[in-house]
Amino acid sequence: MRTRSKFVAAVALAAVGGLALSGCTSTAGxxxxxxxxxxxxxxxxxxxPFERPEGDKIVGIDADISSEIAKDLGVDLKQVNTAFEGLQSGQDLDNKKCDIAISAITINDERKTKMDFSEPYFHDDLAVVVPKGSSVTSADQALDGTHTIAVQDATTGQEYVTGKGLQPQGFEDATLAATQVSNGSLDVLIDQVAPASEHLKNFDNLQMVATIPTGESYGIAVRKGNSELLDSVNKTLKRIQGDGTLQSIFDKYGVKATA
Known part of the structure; x- marks a missing residue:
């Protein structure tokens, strides 16, 4: 889920100012x-649309949700861009690189052993993306063993493909994976539906030919045992789901809400 090896140097980005509302009682302590x-x-x-770099900031659905959590805590937001492997493995949380890991992370049993997850805020499935004019028109064809497949490393897309006994080519970010299919280096991209839909906006020669129902749910992760922060995160999610803020965030980025 991009070449970003230089950008991904886990550099703390500028804090988002003005998040602490005047008169708000901070619960950060x-x-x-x-x-x-x-x-x-x-x-x-x-x-x-969950995250992308814009100048010295990260913007997108997850950034906006993070801002809401910080606002409710009465603190500023500090953003850190880091490789997905360190997020989904829980390493960045354990090493205290961050308080929360929020990067369209699918909740699953293996990851639950390494970190604690919030309630889900988005649900998604996998998508099959190919160049226009491709002979591949279904998930079965894409996964029949005769096509080269691009995935992002350490994702559920990669897990799904390898679970079929296939060996996809993994990339550090999804945009780079999509580029390889767009330029003809690889045949098929397996990614989640929401980001795959974003790829179609950026690569006009690609098309989504099928979805693979997986019922994935995205959650926000905290270090194991940090129940106070997890409670705060869940309170914010409950608030923004109830007052329409989350729907407004999805609308802002043109994403159909499924949470």
């Missing part, structure tokens, strides 16, 4: 933050 004045959020920034 009860939430075991790395820095009591900031919520440090790690994302892999090349995965639009």
């Amino acid at each position: 009860d939430s075991k933050l790395i820095d009591s004045a900031s919520l440090t959020a790690c994302s892999e920034a090349q995965y639009p």
Whole structure:
């Protein structure tokens, strides 16, 4: 989920100012933050519409949700761009690189052993993306063993393909994976539907020919045992789901809400 090896050097980005509302009572002291004045959020920034780099900031659905969490805590938001492997493995949380990992991370049993997850905020399936004019018109054809497949490393897309006994070519980010299919180097991209739809906006020679129902749910992760912060995250998710803020965020980025 991009070539971003230089950009992904886990550099803390500028704090988003003005998030602490005047008169708001901060609860950050009860939430075991790395820095009591900031919520440090790690994302892999090349995965639009959930995150993408814009200047010295990360913008997108997950960035906007992070801002809402920071606002409710009464602190600033500090963004860190880092490789997805460190997020989905829980390593960045354990090493205290960040307080929350928020990067379209699918909740699954293996990841639950390494980190604690919030309630889901988005649900998605996998998509099959090919160049226009491709002979591949279904998921069965894409996965029949005769086509080269691009995936992002450490993702559920990669897990799904390898689970079929195939050996996809993994890339550090999804945009780079999509580029390989767009330029004809590889035949098929397997990615989640929401980001795959974004690829179609950026690569006009690609098309989505099928979806693979997986019922994946995205969650926000915290270090194991950080129940105070997890409670705060869930309270914010409940608020933004109830007051329409989350729907507004999805609308802003042209994503159909499924949470």
